[in-house]
Amino acid sequence: MTKEFTKETINELASTLLFAINDDEVDFLLEELEFLKSKMDAISNIENIQSVEVQTHPFDLYETALREDDNSEEGTAIDLLLANAKNIQNREIEVPKVVG
Amino acid sequence: MIDTLKTKLKTGDELINESIIKAKNSNLNAFVTIINDAKVEDKDLVLSGIPYVAKDNFSTKGILSTASSNSLKDYIPFFDATAIKKLKETGAVNIGKTVMDELGMGETGTTGHTGAVKNPWDNERITGGSSAGSCAAVAAGIVPFALGSDTGGSIRKPSSYCGVVGYKPTYGMISRYGLFALASSFDHVGVITTSVKDAALVVDTIKGIDENDMTSWDSSNINLTSSLTANIKTKKLFYIKEICENNYSDTLDETTKTLELFNETLNKVRTLGFTVDEISIDKTLLNAIYPAYFTIASAEATSNMANLTGMIFGPRGKGKTAEEMMFDHRTNGFSPLIKRKFIIGSYVLRAENIDRYLFNSAKVRKIITDKISDLFKTYDGMILPASLSPAPKADDKLPVYLKTEQYLAIANFGGFPSITIPSGFVNNMPVGINITGNIKDDENLLNIAYNIENILGYKNQTTKGGK
Numbered sequence A: 001m002t003k004e005f006t007k008e009t010i011n012e013l014a015s016t017l018l019f020a021i022n023d024d025e026v027d028f029l030l031e032e033l034e035f036l037k038s039k040m041d042a043i044s045n046i047e048n049i050q051s052v053e054v055q056t057h058p059f060d061l062y063e064t065a066l067r068e069d070d071n072s073e074e075g076t077a078i079d080l081l082l083a084n085a086k087n088i089q090n091r092e093i094e095v096p097k098v099v100g
Numbered sequence B: 001m002i003d004t005l006k007t008k009l010k011t012g013d014e015l016i017n018e019s020i021i022k023a024k025n026s027n028l029n030a031f032v033t034i035i036n037d038a039k040v041e042d043k044d045l046v047l048s049g050i051p052y053v054a055k056d057n058f059s060t061k062g063i064l065s066t067a068s069s070n071s072l073k074d075y076i077p078f079f080d081a082t083a084i085k086k087l088k089e090t091g092a093v094n095i096g097k098t099v100m101d102e103l104g105m106g107e108t109g110t111t112g113h114t115g116a117v118k119n120p121w122d123n124e125r126i127t128g129g130s131s132a133g134s135c136a137a138v139a140a141g142i143v144p145f146a147l148g149s150d151t152g153g154s155i156r157k158p159s160s161y162c163g164v165v166g167y168k169p170t171y172g173m174i175s176r177y178g179l180f181a182l183a184s185s186f187d188h189v190g191v192i193t194t195s196v197k198d199a200a201l202v203v204d205t206i207k208g209i210d211e212n213d214m215t216s217w218d219s220s221n222i223n224l225t226s227s228l229t230a231n232i233k234t235k236k237l238f239y240i241k242e243i244c245e246n247n248y249s250d251t252l253d254e255t256t257k258t259l260e261l262f263n264e265t266l267n268k269v270r271t272l273g274f275t276v277d278e279i280s281i282d283k284t285l286l287n288a289i290y291p292a293y294f295t296i297a298s299a300e301a302t303s304n305m306a307n308l309t310g311m312i313f314g315p316r317g318k319g320k321t322a323e324e325m326m327f328d329h330r331t332n333g334f335s336p337l338i339k340r341k342f343i344i345g346s347y348v349l350r351a352e353n354i355d356r357y358l359f360n361s362a363k364v365r366k367i368i369t370d371k372i373s374d375l376f377k378t379y380d381g382m383i384l385p386a387s388l389s390p391a392p393k394a395d396d397k398l399p400v401y402l403k404t405e406q407y408l409a410i411a412n413f414g415g416f417p418s419i420t421i422p423s424g425f426v427n428n429m430p431v432g433i434n435i436t437g438n439i440k441d442d443e444n445l446l447n448i449a450y451n452i453e454n455i456l457g458y459k460n461q462t463t464k465g466g467k
Helices: A007-016 A023-044 B002-008 B014-025 B082-089 B132-139 B156-162 B196-206 B253-271 B283-287 B289-307 B322-333 B336-349 B355-375 B400-404 B407-413 B442-456
Strands: B031-034 B051-055 B093-098 B122-126 B145-150 B165-168 B188-193 B236-240 B275-279 B381-385 B418-426 B429-436
Touching: A007 A023, A007 B336, A023 B283, A023 B289, A023 B336, A023 B355, B002 B196, B014 B031, B014 B051, B014 B093, B031 B132, B051 B082, B051 B132, B082 B093, B082 B145, B082 B196, B093 B132, B132 B145, B132 B156, B132 B188, B145 B165, B145 B196, B156 B165, B156 B407, B156 B418, B156 B429, B165 B196, B165 B442, B188 B196, B196 B418, B196 B442, B253 B275, B253 B381, B253 B418, B253 B429, B253 B442, B283 B289, B283 B355, B289 B336, B289 B355, B289 B407, B336 B355, B355 B407, B381 B442, B407 B429, B418 B442, B429 B442
Parallel strands: B051 B093, B051 B145, B236 B275, B236 B381
Antiparallel strands: B031 B093, B145 B188, B165 B188, B165 B418, B381 B429, B418 B429
16 A cells, blocks of 8 residues: 655655755654644544535625725835845846746 | 823833833843834824834834744844834834744744743743743733734733733734734734733724735724723623543643633633533534644645745845755755644645645634634633643643644634633643634623623733732
C-alpha cells in the first residue's frame, strides 16, 4: 500500500513554497499530518456531512455600497512604496534578471 | 479605569511618560518596540492622554511592525491600520508594539522572534497567545488598554491566562485594514482592557464601516458604552456539557480546580437572576473543531503569506536568481513551526486533498455555526471556561487534550462577538470565563459581561493591585 505522507511529498511541498526544512522537521510533520488525517477520517464519518454546504465566511450579511465613479483616490507616493525595499534603482526595485 | 485616569490628567503627558518608563523597566519581554518619543497631540479628545500598546501585526506608520517574525524584522509601514488611525484621531497615544506568536500562528506567546513573553503573575508561566505582549502589558498595569487580534482565541485565551478582559466584537465591526492577514475569514481586531466598560469605550471609538475593508459594516446604531446598565435580570445563557465535564484523559489538577471554579461562577451568575442551562453537543462534532480550524487557518495563511518574499519588503535573501533569493529569505525568515503550518496549508489545498481536508473542514464550520446560531434563538449567550487551566509553566509538557482545547474558535467560525473576563484564581494564577453572543448583538453581550463582572469583583485587576 502506498503511504499517503512521505518525506518526498513534504520536501516537494517545501520546495514549492520556496523554503528548505531539515530532516527533524520533516519527521515532525509526518507525525502531524498523520494526526490531522486521523481527525479528518473522524470528520468524514459525521452524519450527513457530504450533504452540508461549505462555509467560507463567518456570515452572509455584508453590506456593499457602490461608490461614485468620480471618487478617485490619491495614489501612494513612490518613495514611500520603495522605502522598505533593499535594492532600488531610480523608481524600480532591482532584482536579478528573470527573463532570459 | 480609563475614566478614572482621565480625571487624574493634569498636564496631559504624564500617563504617557509613566507608561513608557514602566514598559522600559518591565522584565516581561512584552515589547518589540517602545516608542520613546510618544506624546499627546491634542488634549481635548475622548482618549487624549491615554496610553496604549498595539500587537506588532498592526501597520503603524513610520514604526517597526514585524509580526514577531524574522521575515519582517525590518519592515516599517507607510500607513496606519484603520484601528490605529481612529485611536490617533481620538487622542489615544501608542507607546509600544507588542510581542506576539510569530505571524499570529501560535497560542503560547513563546514563538516570537524576540523570545517568549513572561506572564506578569508568575514569570515562570506562559502568557498564552498570540496576543501575548498586549495581554501582559495590560495585566502588568503598563497601559490601560491594548489592541490585539483574534483568529482562533488569540485575544481571549491569553486574557484568561493574564487575568484581564479580552473582547473581539462581531466579525467586521472593526476594520481589518492594516492588520497583517493570517486567516482572513477568521481574523478579528479586538481589545484587551481591565474592565468591560473600558472595552466598550475603546471599541466604540474604533468600530465602523471602512471602505478599505469590504467585510466591515455600519455599526453606527450600536453604542456599547451607553448600553451598559446595572441590574439586568432576565438573560438566558447556556454552557456545553461535554466541554465542562471533567473527564479528560490526562487531566491536570489545575484543570479540576478550574472547572470547579467555573461551576462556582455559574452559581454566582444565577444569583443575578440569569438562567444558565446545560446543553449537550455531539462530542464527535466538538472534537472536529480543532482540526477544522487548523486546516482552514493553515490553508488561508499559506496563501496570505505568499507575499513574504524579501523582494519588496523584509530582509533581502542571498542568491543569484530571484527564486534563490526568495528561497533564502523564506528559509531563514520562518521558524520551523511556521514552515510546518505552511506545508500543511499547501497540502490541504492540493486538488486531490481539498475535498477531504479543506471542504470537509468548511462543512464542520457550517454545522457548528448553524448549531450555535440556532441556540442563540433561545439564548442570549454561551458561557464557557476561557481556558481549561491557568497558564501552564513554560517548561511544562502540555497535556494532550490542550491540543483539542480550541472551542474558543467557535466564535471565529461564525464571527460571533466573544469576551473573556477574569473569574478568579487557581493556584494563585488568574483564570477567566468566556461569553459568546449572537452576531451584531454586541450590546447585549457586553451588558451581560458587565453585570457578571460586577458580581465577580475582578474589575480593574492588574498585578499591581488596583482592584
